[in-house]
Amino acid sequence: MSTPERLIEDGLRRWGRLPDRPAVVDPLEVYGGLARRLKRMRLKEWVGFTLSHPDWYASLIIQDAHYLAGAEIYAYDRAVRVLHQHAAHAAGGSPVLPAELLESACRFERVGYRVVYSFSRASARHRIEIDIAATAKAPAIRGESELDAVESTAPLSVSSRLPGGSIYTHKAAFPAAGVLRVGDAEVVFEPDRDLAVLDEHRSLLPYRTNWVWGTFATPTDAGPVVGANFAARPELAGEPEESCLWTPGRCEPLGDITFEPAAADPSAAWHIASRDGRLDVVFEPEGRKQVRHNLGLFAVDYFQLFGRCRGVLRGAGGDFEIGDVPGVCESMKARL
Template identity: 30%
Template sequence: MKLEHLPKPPARLVLNGEPANGRFAGRLEAGFDWRGLQAPHTRSWLWRRLHHKRWVYLGLGDERLFIGLAIVDVGWTCTAFAYLFDRRERSMRVDWSQDGLPGLQAQVSDDPFAAGSSTWFRGMRARLDLSSGKDQRMQIQVDTPQLQIEAELDLAAMAPPLLAIGPIAGGVAHATQKTSALPLRGQARLRGAAGHEDLSLDQAWGALDASNGLLARHTAWRWASAHGPGLGFNLQQGYFGGQENALWLDGELIPLGAARFAFNAAQPLQPWHVSTDDGLLDLQFQPEGARQDARNLGFAASHYVQPVGTFKGWVRASPDGPKREVHRLLGVTEDHQSVW
């Protein structure tokens, strides 16, 4: 059985005026920087301002809970959310979100893995911070009316992260960095009228998604992501094609083919089936609950549902390789449509 190894990342996101398209194993040391693009990839300053989208998403999970955090800058506005899903009670204990002004209330780092980088949101009675230190640890700080988090993510322990760079129909290009499971230490505090409840995160894992692109006004995708010790994957079907489809198996990063999603969009808490056309992944997803959001402002709109649950089935490193059974692997799926 021979694994297909991905090449090392390019020196920069843009080379000789072109996006450095491809899939790579490792971190983009120079960060996300689209300067230097030349025709036919150039656009006006106003187009770039309105179409440059960047976000950092962090998923944290263990046997008891799943936490999703994100800070998003879409050019003309910014938003942040933090939710905590209680897996034992099958209930969303916290579902907080807030909008703001980019540059004033939020900053999304072009390289959230780099020492000294900071991604943050400041809102009404709320603060989110993701800051990386020289010790290769990311400090996670969340302070909202219902939820506090003080935790530390160990970036030094990560398997090779995926870097994907590629063209976008109706836009210019997109780039994303994604990790598999990372060790976590810290705690979450739930605040309520009856007092507070402290939840240890020392047995949880964390997975980081940093994305940055010059995207189309209409953008849609389906996504699945799940991680645990020695096994994790990321799948996307939609605006980015199969660029970010990857499997982590015992520390090896393995590219995957095009993803297939079979689910009932009207009833997203019914089971999902996800697979890849190269025969390396075939999984059933059983949702336990979901975060949903739908907005229509006229000039902009979004529909978003992110179920939390577990995957079962199998993965393998090559078409002729042995199947690795997957049981109760915690993760998420997502159905997302935006006009932004």
């Protein structure tokens, strides 16, 4: 299958697993008039990164629900077990999240809070810029990173129907070089060791929505990046999931993912596996980021765990042992 120029062409949407991200991804193009305006309020868009480093866990996101928008970042210092967090909010529609992602820039800019992702498919180099001022609760977080798209994983690009909605997601893991400064601490990212995992969504989610999701990636001794993206949510029979194995040069489809915490304790390990056994890992949490809001019609009960993964990936070209690899798992239950 060739990659379409647009997700929506001649009024029809492409469904399934795509070889790469279309140049233009706008799920609203299939609608017109009043339907388009109403669907815009159901559209949930975000672009974020999980950063992989041996001494720090970090993640950042720009998101737009079209009635409210925001940006968040956290950085966790493993040595002293301290979590630093910043968040900012804005009117829906105010972040710049262009449909032509890979030849554009995403921006969230307010006084004291600036995050920019610059993407260039032509140069195969992407950039993350962060400039967030200190607050009474957290130190300043500033930095720049360059991401190498030549040495990245094969892309995960999925367009899928959901009960009461649809998703489009694009994901990949990139070697990352640069510096992140968290207060007085300097975190140096080395491209032969450290990664940034991209997570883009352009999804028309049902009002009541829930999912469990996780990801990790790591360079191998031979150089290529391997890893996995895995999710469980209400699905329609026959529709592709957004789960995959990243093996050298390949994005291999996965399905039927189970997440099994060993106990109710938030610090308990999770066993994460696909039914066919090609993904079989244990995730050991080290920390937790949580968001809870209840605004009547709208509510969010969300947490993301960051920690380490160990186990095995069984790809088409062979097995890959995973040991002490940074990763994340999250749970979302919401009325959106």
